Amino acid sequence: MLPVAEARQRIVAALAPVTAEFLPLASAHDRVLAEAVAARRTQPPFAVSAMDGWAVRAADIARLPARLTQVGEVAAGAAHAGTLAAGEAVRIFTGAPLPDGADTVVLQEDCEAGDSIVEVRDGGPQGRWVRPAGLDFAEGEALLPAGRRLSARDIALAAAMNQAWLPVRRRPRIAVLATGDELVRPGETPGPNQIVASNSYGIMAWAARFGATPVDLGIAPDDVHALAGCAAGAAGCDLLVTLGGASVGEHDLVQRVLAADGRDLDFWRIAMRPGKPLMFGTARVGPAPGSPVPLLGLPGNPVSAMVCAMLFLRPALERLLGLPDREGPLETARLGADLPANDRREDFLRARLETAADGERVATPFGKQDSSMLRLLAESECLVRRPPHAPAAATGSQVEIVRFDYGF
């Protein structure tokens, strides 16, 4: 059985980022930049006043109070014609370009203005309340790197950079196919031996939120022809995710039908609980010889499928979206219950996450961990990771956790 980390690496290595598309600013929110974006303009493009007050020459206010002659007025969007001479001041408003010759702004609260004279009673050093050209950024600076998921703050910055369209990765198309004679769609009336399909809906909802376009291929019965027929809808998709039919039983057909050629299977079965029968390879879908589509075969048990989505579909989507590989140390928390020693499978335990009185996070795994129990998955707030062969762990010891995000 393959270790979890190696399975993840092999999935990521087999995939490549999807192509880019150009979107208007607001539509690019939460999308991933396909290439670095540089400023088309220097900001501010010229020196501007940061306050309402008077533009002056610092030399003229070296001694206070100073009496200066008013020679004009400038507001944002306009300019003062002419150059400020010694002993002169220009009435200025926030955002207005600093007149030539001026180098400092004094606050109006610190001045007493008459008809033609302004008396400056308080002021700062040269440059006070002036925002020099390029204070924020200069034209040509690549401020937004490729692989960045665009926040609302980034969108505002891109707009200030005078970029109206942004090159982002298109949404990867993820085909999702549930398998099993026992399954019906939610809302239907199950037959006597049937249950309601669940995992595919959770996975599609999360994948959409994460930035993909899910393509629902429905539920394939445990029949070779029907499975191939349903999977045909994955042609042209960036990934086919199947649910169930991954184990060793006679009815577990995914591998036999979709990755029939021995070379199509990269790996099957990993050292993980829940999620042992995870499968990855290339499916051949549609009319023979079939179009190749990367295949991620998730186990059928609902919790196994969801946990495998968190641990393997997520890095797959990150890779397709061109996001940087974020593999690194996991977050940690204090254990809220004793745990027995682990066997050779890496364990991911559903757990509650609370903040203790001392401010530290405490993760408490549920006593029951059966991989069919979705209720406990929904009630959990994180997964506690237990490495293979981890020794027994006492309450209070540090453990690694995986938290849920993007509406998982």
Ligand SMILES: Nc1nc2c(c(=O)[nH]1)N[C@H]1C(S)=C(S)[C@@H](COP(=O)(O)OP(=O)(O)OC[C@H]3O[C@@H](n4cnc5c(N)ncnc54)[C@H](O)[C@@H]3O)O[C@H]1N2
């Ligand atoms: N002899 C062995 N039996 C099993 C092994 C094994 O190693 N040897 N592994 C077990 C483990 S671990 C898992 S996990 C399951 C996964 O097997 P499959 O991927 O083939 O899943 P199915 O048999 O199709 O289904 C398992 C279980 O989950 C239900 N299911 C399936 N799909 C859905 C769905 N979309 N929504 C809700 N529930 C679903 C299905 O009805 C079964 O109850 O195999 C063990 N067996």
Ligand code: MOO
């Ligand atoms: O790995 Mo299975 O996913 O233990 O239930």
